[in-house]
Amino acid sequence: MENEGTIAIPIIGYIIAVISPIIALLYGAFLVYFKKETPLYQKHGRFIIYFAILIFIIDVILRFVIK
Numbered sequence: 001m002e003n004e005g006t007i008a009i010p011i012i013g014y015i016i017a018v019i020s021p022i023i024a025l026l027y028g029a030f031l032v033y034f035k036k037e038t039p040l041y042q043k044h045g046r047f048i049i050y051f052a053i054l055i056f057i058i059d060v061i062l063r064f065v066i067k
Contacts, residue, residue, distance in 0.1 A: 005035075010044030017052040021059070024052035 013031065017024035031045025 005038040005040040007040070009041060010048065013044065013048040014051060017048055017055055021052040021056040024048055024055075028052060 009031070013024060013027045016027055028045045028048035031041040031048065035041035035045070
């Protein structure tokens, strides 16, 4: 039970992904590669990376459409 982790860490990652996808990529990579003892962080770290990439692509598309 000691390495279950807290859900606040992934939630912060999702919020960062909406604000700054590039920083969220680093945050997600940190969770995946340096928090290997906690499966919750590994799973959400991958999801944060995917979500940040999606937000970045949407941002780029919207910048070209609005411009």
